[in-house]
Amino acid sequence: MSGQDQAAGLRKWADLQRQQRGADEVGHNVESDETVPAAPVNEEEAAAYTQEAMAPTVAAAAEPATVAPPRPKKTLVVVGLPHAGAAQVDKVRGRLGQWSALGRQWAGDPQDWDVHIVMPDSASLTDLAERYSRWALWINSDADAFATMYRVLRQLREHGGPRRLLALHEPHLPRRGLLDNLGNASARYLDIELLLLAR
Template identity: 40%
Template sequence: MSAADQAAGLRRWAEQAKGPAPATPQAAPATLTTLVVVGLPGTSPRQARRVTDLLAHWADQGRRWVGDPAAWKVVPLDVASPHLALLADQQQRWALWVEGDAEAFRRAFGVLRRLAAARGPRRLLAVHPPGLARRGLLDNLQQAARAYLDIELLVMAP
């Protein structure tokens, strides 16, 4: 028996002894960053998608702090939730959804008032449909939140 034949035989034997290839280990899921959002017109996944789409929009614009938009877990919460104060203690990242319509200031400020009364978060990110300018609605809301409710509203709009 030649050395080549012997080596080929050993390779075949080793392949048969291995059995099926081991399963590829699954990558551990990436850590999700939770963002609790108040002020949305509902708590459905469709409403959460609006915020996720905004995060993707901001990431596309080069806002590096967003990172991977898929790494955010957006949790819509009704401001009347009995769990609001508890969640305010547990969750670090909060946002306020602000629409761009004529009633947006009234609705958003009302949500902020309820947050303040319920011992909710004191610092929130303003999230809104893309294209909403800082000047006007967002600036006014930010100033009123600080002056009347001692709430810091972070506005990222240009």
């Protein structure tokens, strides 16, 4: 509780002290046997009033502050982007946000993803593939997209990369055409599964 509760308890104790002194003085001044002085307040009672007033404040101060632990981030390793950097990470998170807005629950909050941009010919690709289970291929929708993306998938295969990737692309990109062709070619020639989520 607040300091007001503590102050109220102390005022109560002080009033009892004044009543006791007043009763003692009345008892000395009046010579009647009928006047009975008020029972004196001993130190234990005074301490009890003080303790009662302070207890909520002390208990509240002793409680540790409840801070929600940060949500664990989900790691997503992305290949197919020209280079790493904060702008590329924001680009991926923006795409995840679009998927989330379309009702894809797996996308969740884009800020909950720890996005790593990796080059498909990285020397540590095998280690990364063993360490992380969520991988995505960034697919552009330009005229050279099929050739570029197939080259990235081939490099992944040659350098021990993952065998299953999410196709991360614009939500409006139709499945028929680029996505289907890329998915079929990667499965047939590279033994890589491309997860296509186009509507």
